[in-house]
Amino acid sequence: MSVQDVRAFNRFYTGVIGALDHGRHLYTPYTLAEARVLHELAHADHLDAADLRGRLALDAGYLSRILNRFEEAGLVERGPSAADPRRRRVALTVRGRETAGLLDERARETVGALLDTVAPEERPRLAEAMRTIRAVLGDERAPGPGEVVLREPRPGDLGWIVQRNAALYAAEYGWNADYEGLVARIVADFAEDHDPHLERVWIAELDRRPVGCVMCVRDDVPGTARLRLLLVEPDARGRGIGDRLVRAVVDFARGVGYRDLVLWTNDVLAGARHLYRRHGFGLVAEQPHRSFGKDLIGQDWRLDLHRSGT
Template identity: 75%
Template sequence: MTVQDFRAFNRFYTNVIGALDYSRHLYELAHSPHTDAADLRSELSLDAGYLSRILNRFEQDGLIERAPSQRDPRRRQITLTARGRETADLLAERADESVGALLATVPATDRPRLSEALHTVRTLLSDPPPTRPEDVVLREPGPGDLGWIVQRNAALYAAEYEFNADYEGLVARIVADFAEDHDPHLERVWIAELDGRPVGCVMCVRDDAPGTARLRLLLVEPDARGLRIGDQLVSAVVEFARGVGYRDLVLWTNDILGAARRIYQRHGFVLVAEKPHRSFGQDLVGQDWRLDLHGSRE
């Protein structure tokens, strides 16, 4: 991406949303936990002179009142007047209506892609995530986590690979089969949690072949990648499968999933077969991978 690409996107976004500094700053003032001008300037990353001009206009329009701060008389406390709150609420309502009308033009099948794209922009341009893999906790699924696995798989694969609803159906069947009938001694699900929220998952289930386990539905959220969460999840499956006595661990994936494939290779999986197929609305190359649990050690 070039500077020109980014500026073109910014002009497009501004034109579509109709963003105006006047309404945006009044909204931020109405919802800010800080009411001192200095705190507000820091929170909004605004130049002192620019913020002063905005506040002067708000005051002239009868939207705010300024008085010495009770915490520090050297500071100025800003409060919205009744008219200011009414105006802020009206602007917020109009903004919601405008965005709602805009989203109504987006087909339902494209909304997951749009949501993921917006999430990606915010993630890449925000502060980086924690860089310590030890902050990640692997745990058993709790209420709602199995549904989360289905939803996040469907949304991410739609956004990143344009998979259609057939893939969501496949994931839903895999998860439902596990929820309805599984042996807790031989099958497990892991949820990777970071800062109190799920950011990854993987499953280990029995395969049709005797003595064989199957790794399924490995996923890591985009904003949590780079913390070796995928490696931790695959390690958990390998250790569990070996510990309960499976001889082999197998998985099926597609060749476009390069990052996942590199994780499997690091853990000793070997490609045993591949075949082109048409699935999930895409032309793909399916791959079968196998790990000999008795002949390999990480």
């Protein structure tokens, strides 16, 4: 491989993205650097100015000017870091999250247009080639010990979701194999036929092993998404993983234009219900039923994505 090979690829891919963005004004009224700052703030729990400089390789003065502009526009708020008072914590406001969501939606539409030109059977090969480039060139920083990352599923992860749901609910609630069958059908439906622009799976990974998962899929009701199969391993609880997984679904569903986000759960799952309520979901219906070998009370929860600022 030569320098010319790399430069030729760069020219080709830049041309592809430029053609797709023609007339779309992807980052308007922000620069690419400003859009990257908004993206990082929208997809991280706790960041300060030093973190942003390190992640984006930006000059300190340039980043400071960006943050000043964002603060004046009501997009971010800054304060002392709880971990280190010498540092300044940076967080998006509600308006900032809405702005970041809009830019993310434009980016998804642009990339979606690109993927529409790729035959479905060729997409796995394209995705694997992109992962290879990133891995070889060291794009992704290796997470440190004890650091949780949310990622897309890899081969074998969907099977892990079925196995861990079945094992954990049997151990913690005594549910029988009927639940495993339900989870297997949900996962199989996603694997066989899903819209990557509107449906996603997240895997929470800790020290290179999966410790949690959640799904966002289309509901039968138009404009409505459904949160499914939220799970966190017992030894990984207490780290805010469930909170991050639910927030990922809420942000994604809002970003791609769903009006409502719904879910079905059971009253025995007290921890999950508390989590849903904290993110703005409201209980809309309850119904006793016998499933998975137990007498349960099923619950329907709903979140209005247009009204919520979660």
